[in-house]
Amino acid sequence: MSAAPLVDVKGLTVDFAGSAKPVRAVSGVDLTLAKGEVLALLGESGSGKTVTMRALMRLLPKSARIGGQVRVAGRDVLALAPDELAAMRGPVVSMVFQEPGIALDPVYRLGDQIAEAVMRHEGASRSQGRARALELFERVRIPSAARRLDNYPHEMSGGMRQRAMIALALSCHPKVLLADEPTTALDATVQIQILLLLRELQRELGLAVMFVTHDIGVAVEVADRIAVMYAGRIVETGSCARVVQAPQHPYTQGLLASRAGHVFAKGERLGTIPGSPPDLANPPPGCAFAPRCKVAEAICTKDLPREYQAEPGHVARCVRLAPAPATVAA
Amino acid sequence: MTLAVDLDDKDRGGPAQPLLSVAGLVKHFPVNRGLMGGARSVVRAVDGVAFEVAKRETLGIVGESGCGKSTTARLLMHIIAPDAGEILFDGEKVGTAALDLAGYRRQVQMVFQDSHASLNPRLTMEETVAFGPRVHGFSRAAALSRAHDLLHRVGLDPSRFAGRYPHEISGGQRQRVNIARALALRPRLLILDEPVSALDKSVEAQVLNLLLDLKDESGLTYVFISHDLNVVRFMSDRVMVMYLGKIAELGPAETILQNPRHPYTAALLASMPSMDPNNRTQEAPLMGDPPNPIDPPPGCRFHTRCKFAAPVCSAKEAPLGAVGLDHAVACLMAIPGSGHPLAPALASEAA
Numbered sequence: 001m002s003a004a005p006l007v008d009v010k011g012l013t014v015d016f017a018g019s020a021k022p023v024r025a026v027s028g029v030d031l032t033l034a035k036g037e038v039l040a041l042l043g044e045s046g047s048g049k050t051v052t053m054r055a056l057m058r059l060l061p062k063s064a065r066i067g068g069q070v071r072v073a074g075r076d077v078l079a080l081a082p083d084e085l086a087a088m089r090g091p092v093v094s095m096v097f098q099e100p101g102i103a104l105d106p107v108y109r110l111g112d113q114i115a116e117a118v119m120r121h122e123g124a125s126r127s128q129g130r131a132r133a134l135e136l137f138e139r140v141r142i143p144s145a146a147r148r149l150d151n152y153p154h155e156m157s158g159g160m161r162q163r164a165m166i167a168l169a170l171s172c173h174p175k176v177l178l179a180d181e182p183t184t185a186l187d188a189t190v191q192i193q194i195l196l197l198l199r200e201l202q203r204e205l206g207l208a209v210m211f212v213t214h215d216i217g218v219a220v221e222v223a224d225r226i227a228v229m230y231a232g233r234i235v236e237t238g239s240c241a242r243v244v245q246a247p248q249h250p251y252t253q254g255l256l257a258s259r260a261g262h263v264f265a266k267g268e269r270l271g272t273i274p275g276s277p278p279d280l281a282n283p284p285p286g287c288a289f290a291p292r293c294k295v296a297e298a299i300c301t302k303d304l305p306r307e308y309q310a311e312p313g314h315v316a317r318c319v320r321l322a323p324a325p326a327t328v329a330a
Numbered sequence: 331m332t333l334a335v336d337l338d339d340k341d342r343g344g345p346a347q348p349l350l351s352v353a354g355l356v357k358h359f360p361v362n363r364g365l366m367g368g369a370r371s372v373v374r375a376v377d378g379v380a381f382e383v384a385k386r387e388t389l390g391i392v393g394e395s396g397c398g399k400s401t402t403a404r405l406l407m408h409i410i411a412p413d414a415g416e417i418l419f420d421g422e423k424v425g426t427a428a429l430d431l432a433g434y435r436r437q438v439q440m441v442f443q444d445s446h447a448s449l450n451p452r453l454t455m456e457e458t459v460a461f462g463p464r465v466h467g468f469s470r471a472a473a474l475s476r477a478h479d480l481l482h483r484v485g486l487d488p489s490r491f492a493g494r495y496p497h498e499i500s501g502g503q504r505q506r507v508n509i510a511r512a513l514a515l516r517p518r519l520l521i522l523d524e525p526v527s528a529l530d531k532s533v534e535a536q537v538l539n540l541l542l543d544l545k546d547e548s549g550l551t552y553v554f555i556s557h558d559l560n561v562v563r564f565m566s567d568r569v570m571v572m573y574l575g576k577i578a579e580l581g582p583a584e585t586i587l588q589n590p591r592h593p594y595t596a597a598l599l600a601s602m603p604s605m606d607p608n609n610r611t612q613e614a615p616l617m618g619d620p621p622n623p624i625d626p627p628p629g630c631r632f633h634t635r636c637k638f639a640a641p642v643c644s645a646k647e648a649p650l651g652a653v654g655l656d657h658a659v660a661c662l663m664a665i666p667g668s669g670h671p672l673a674p675a676l677a678s679e680a681a
Contacts (some may be wrong), residue, residue: 044530119377157619158395187394188557192601193614214531217603221610241607258535261560261605269542270535270564276500277530 004074006176006208007033007056011068012049018063021281025051027232028068033176038202038209040219040240043229044093046277052229056210057093058085073175074318090121090172098181100161102260104153110164111149114171121172138199159190163197170201176208185219195221199261216255220244228252231278238314248316250293271289287317295320341385343421348382349519349551350406355379355415357401361624363371365641373623375401377575380650383519388545388552390566390583392559392598396623397572399555403523406553407440419519436466439512443524445504449496455481455507456492462514480510484540502533506540513544521553526561559602561588568656571595574623574631577650581657591659594632630662642669 014026026048033039041049054060056072058080070077072093080088097103105113114136115129122133130149137145140163153161162182169177179198183191199222202209219226219240226243228236228251236249247253254296257271275292278284284291290300299319308321339548358372370592375400383389391399399410404410408424408431419437422429442448450456464470468580479490484506496504503527512520522541526534538561554565559623562569562583569586571579571594590596597615604611616635621627627634633643643662646669650660662668667676 044532157622161508187620188559188601189394189597189614190619192603192611193617196611196614215603216531217531217605218640220605220607221603244605244607255531259560259600260535260538260558260564265413267542268662272535272539273532274536276502276533 005032005034006073007031007101007210008031008071009052009056009069012052012055012070013065013067014048014055014060016061016063017063017065018061023280024283025232026055027283029229029232029234031234031237033208033210035175035208036202036206038199038211038222038224040211040213040215040223041229042213042219042226044070044214046231046280047058047229048183048232049229050180053095053180053210053212056176056178057089057095059095087121090117090174092174093176093178094163094169094172094174095178095180096165096169098184100158100165101153103165104161104168106153109150109152110156110168113141114168117168117171123130133167133213136170137164139201140167141168142167158186159193162186162194166194166197166201170205174207176210177202178212178285179208180212181214183212184214191218192221192290198222203215216244216259217261228255231283232278232280233288233317234313235289235318236316238310238316242311242314246310246314248310248314249289249318251289252296252316254292287319341420345385347385347421348418349420350383350553351418351421352382352406353380353416353418355402355403355405355417356413357398357410358413364479371624373576374626375623376405376412377626379572379575379577379579381570381577383551383553385518386545386549386551387567388554388565390562390569391553391555391572392557392562393572393578394557394598394620396574396620398575398623399557400523401560401571402572403440403521403553406521407438408434409440418487424528436515437517438521439517439518440516440521440523441505441512441525443527445501445508445528446496448508449504451496454493454495455486455499456488457512458507459510462511466515477510481507483513483544484510485536486510502529502534505529505537508628509537509540509544513548515533516548517550518552519553521555523555525554527556527558534561541565559587559598567623571598574621574626576631577658577660578632579657579659579661580650581654581659585654585657591653591657591664592632592661593636593638593663597635606653630660636664638670638672639662640670640672 009029012029016023016025029052043049055066056070058077066078079285099255105142111130111133114133118129118132133149134145137148138191142148142160142163183194211222219326223240226240227234230251236252254273273292278288286301286303287305290296305317305319307315307317309315310321355376356488357376360370360372379402386617393399405412406659417424419429419434424434425431456474456477459480463473463476467607481488481491486503486506490557526537556562566583570577573594579586579595586595590599600615618635629644629646630648633639648660648662650658651665652658655665661671663672666674
């Protein structure tokens with residue numbers, strides 16, 4: 001990696017004040033994303049993966065308080081004025097949502113939705129906008145693209161709608177593409193088509209992509225690096241291959257062991273992680289995973305483990321990786 | 331558990347008689363097209379499905395959205411009435427004097443995908459589990475005692491969970507309560523419709539293990555519906571693959587997953603993410619989405635997406651035919667002399 005990363009997040013915290021007890025959904029996330037790199041944020045519901053991603057575009061409800069530092073393509077996102085923020089969304093960062101049926105406007109034709117974004121950001125004419133829309137529809141391989149531009153979202157199947165959503169996200173030549181579970185609502189045979197399309201577009205356009213998913217298999221199909229989130233923190237980061245082949249954090253190890261595709265003998269039981277994720281309004285002290293961890297020690301429930309390096313480029317927040325004698329010296 | 335009232339859950343036909351036997355099951359839903367009503371058309375949700383479930387086995391049903399797997403579950407449970415076809419439960423026709431619906435539903439219970447929507451928000455966990463036994467004539471004390479036993483069995487300590495309401499527990503815990511409720515009348519058959527799809531992966535494994543344990547302990551029979559082939563393989567003895575309201579392939583789980591004979595089954599398998607970063611999927615096995623079940627393609631319903639499709643496939647529908655021991659497939663390529671160029675020659679021609 002050469003120059004400054006395209007996305008640089010330091011000490012990101014997100015608190016939701018709204019309800020009786022404030023909830024810290026993200027508590028201190030550091031991450032970087034280089035040009036042309038694909039990072040998968042892997043985690044379960046409530047792990048903070050979607051909130052982290054949305055903080056990059058400040059797409060969070062008003063009740064959210066964002067702390068820390070978020071830099072995207074040289075901009076300090078948390079300091080941007082509303083008009084600067086609007087100008088950034090689209091040409092710098094754009095997003096593909098989980099449910100295209102909800103994210104797309106139901107009362108406008110798809111071609112017009114794309115043209116509108118191009119007109120707004122690039123000062124293009126309507127016909128130029130429509131021409132860009134056609135080009136993009138062909139690019140994301142929507143059959144009979146010219147005719148489909150006049151479709152409303154409900155006239156398309158789920159897979160085609162997600163292709164249209166990707167076309168819309170790419171309409172202003174973003175540098176960073178954020179994808180929030182873009183295939184979770186799709187059938188298996190359609191999911192793989194969309195994953196391959198995203199991989200191809202990423203390579204051809206040199207995009208930096210951040211991909212939120214709960215499915216390790218999906219992460220492996222698209223990502224260069226994987227960051228595993230648990231209870232609002234990144235607990236392990238490494239190359240896709242190393243995280244899957246040599247997971248370091250007990251949570252990652254547990255996730256891999258609990259996959260049903262893993263077991264072949266009849267009657268065998270799956271490896272499980274006991275219990276359920278913590279309530280973020282009442283987070284446990286120390287390592288948030290300690291109450292469910294099979295190898296937890298006394299220290300785990302006291303101090304928050306810092307990141308330790310397992311091998312170059314592969315780190316995990318687990319005290320078992322601490323170099324034994326050095327802890328005293330440091 | 332010893333209880334004064336015991337329900338009619340006797341094995342009638344012996345181990346060789348299928349517990350569930352379904353023939354010619356059809357369900358079409360009428361839809362109105364266009365604002366003015368227009369011509370009535372129908373969704374052919376389930377269109378002539380026949381299968382059997384042996385005692386103490388797990389039959390997995392897998393397929394994409396619109397394939398009819400959930401409609402099949404609802405038909406089996408008689409939540410909706412079939413347009414045609416019959417269901418035999420241990421040899422008795424369901425809905426007749428020999429086996430009325432109340433008697434059938436004591437022996438067949440269902441667990442739904444949405445653990446929250448399927449629980450009454452105003453009942454505590456013990457009341458939820460005790461509800462069925464109360465309706466079927468148990469005393470309050472006996473029903474509650476059974477509820478506590480069951481909560482304990484599904485891994486929820488009754489002293490902590492009996493008095494809680496659905497919104498006070500997690501999704502995995504709610505699904506455990508749903509399973510406990512389904513077991514409260516000591517059914518012989520459980521229909522599990524995507525029971526783990528809404529759960530996080532780490533919780534999914536706990537619930538799947540629990541289902542296997544309960545089956546071993548109580549000799550239950552499962553119909554297990556999922557869109558996730560990994561989960562179906564893990565749970566099932568036999569697997570039924572559905573496509574647009576019909577059975578594409580049916581056979582032992584290992585046979586189907588290692589040697590699929592229907593191109594759709596093969597494509598479903600190949601569509602699963604690879605889990606090997608050095609050997610990623612390079613080409614999507616299928617193009618496009620599953621077609622709309624309102625206007626299923628003529629002939630073989632899969633021919634519009636099948637890479638082996640021949641002209642005969644759009645003209646002729648393939649019946650479900652045996653291709654091996656307990657293994658059946660609905661594909662013209664498997665039928666000798668079907669007219670498909672890749673079909674084996676007829677025995678008489680070959681001789």
